[in-house]
Amino acid sequence: xxxxxxxxxxxxxxxxxxxxxxxxxxxxxxxxxxxxxxxxxxxxxxxxxxxxxxxxxx
Numbered sequence: 001x002x003x004x005x006x007x008x009x010x011x012x013x014x015x016x017x018x019x020x021x022x023x024x025x026x027x028x029x030x031x032x033x034x035x036x037x038x039x040x041x042x043x044x045x046x047x048x049x050x051x052x053x054x055x056x057x058x
Contacts, residue, residue, distance in 0.1 A: 029056070 007013070033041070042048070 042052070
């Protein structure tokens, strides 16, 4: 863990590394969910469709 902090603090990463990290993050966000699972998650967290789309648009 400490090595990870040093790695990022020292800027030892390339633009390609950043792009790949972004893609990995969006893949997780866009992973298909069953309608029931998605609805339950949104209900429990108080998230509506407009809020979800606004987050994606950022």
